[in-house]
Amino acid sequence: MTSHAGEKWYRTETALGARHCVGRGDELIVVDGSPFGAWKPTGERLALSSARLLPPVIPPTFYAIGSNYRQHIEKMAATAGRAPVYYERPRVGYRANNALVGDGDAIVKPADAGEEFQYEAELVAVVGETLRNVTPARARDAIFGWTIGNDVSERHWQKIDQTNIRAKNCDTFKPMGPCIARLADLSGMRTKVTMNGVLLHDFDTLDMLFDAGEVISEISRYNTLSPGDVVWLGTDDKPRNMKPGDRLEIEITGIGVLRNHVVAASA
Numbered sequence: 467m468t469s470h471a472g473e474k475w476y477r478t479e480t481a482l483g484a485r486h487c488v489g490r491g492d493e494l495i496v497v498d499g500s501p502f503g504a505w506k507p508t509g510e511r512l513a514l515s516s517a518r519l520l521p522p523v524i525p526p527t528f529y530a531i532g533s534n535y536r537q538h539i540e541k542m543a544a545t546a547g548r549a550p551v552y553y554e555r556p557r558v559g560y561r562a563n564n565a566l567v568g569d570g571d572a573i574v575k576p577a578d579a580g581e582e583f584q585y586e587a588e589l590v591a592v593v594g595e596t597l598r599n600v601t602p603a604r605a606r607d608a609i610f611g612w613t614i615g616n617d618v619s620e621r622h623w624q625k626i627d628q629t630n631i632r633a634k635n636c637d638t639f640k641p642m643g644p645c646i647a648r649l650a651d652l653s654g655m656r657t658k659v660t661m662n663g664v665l666l667h668d669f670d671t672l673d674m675l676f677d678a679g680e681v682i683s684e685i686s687r688y689n690t691l692s693p694g695d696v697v698w699l700g701t702d703d704k705p706r707n708m709k710p711g712d713r714l715e716i717e718i719t720g721i722g723v724l725r726n727h728v729v730a731a732s733a
Contacts, residue, residue: 534700
């Protein structure tokens with residue numbers, strides 16, 4: 467789905483509530499409708515610099531894959547004192563929409579969260595068509611566009627809980643944005659993570675064990691995917707700990723920069 471390559475879709479607050487917008491330089495053209503169906507301009511234009519950006523899509527279903535980069539697997543295993551495990555099939559799970567926040571929003575660290583409170587910088591594929599039991603090639607053709615996700619994780623909870631409801635799905639744990647970029651060519655794509663102005667990571671975004679087409683194909687064997695579904699594709703390297711006051715920027719080539727800051731829970 468590359469006929470609109472270069473187009474960027476945003477979602478923002480307007481006087482009429484949340485609306486999708488098409489980016490045009492420094493402006494947002496507000497539309498009625500959805501990028502995944504019929505839409506038309508409302509005539510309203512907003513300055514991108516002053517708009518409050520929301521997650522660019524609220525997905526019908528929110529998928530995420532873990533253990534999808536070799537260095538991440540190896541470094542996390544070394545920290546845990548165990549041998550690395552490389553999975554033969556994509557290790558896909560779910561995330562919760564309640565955890566989504568947009569570019570510029572705060573990540574709230576719960577009062578009982580531990581020191582290992584970490585980011586994960588991820589490329590996110592946004593599905594543009596209904597898919598069931600498709601090949602990887604067909605899945606790649608059905609990707610509407612790409613955005614950036616930060617899969618915030620509390621590692622102690624991740625170790626001791628039977629599910630990820632606390633470790634990965636607390637409110638504000640899933641920043642996503644700033645836009646959905648429709649890209650014809652992903653070659654040379656890199657992911658950079660900067661905290662408090664210091665570059666911490668710079669890795670080849672596409673150096674995955676399973677690419678987006680393979681992951682979506684695997685999901686589609688058992689689950690029907692719908693337009694607007696998102697598939698988070700994992701992170702590389704070993705994330706650092708975050709604390710209240712930290713400011714994080716995740717940049718992925720061709721998409722933009724997702725900026726968020728960490729605050730302590732008020733209660």
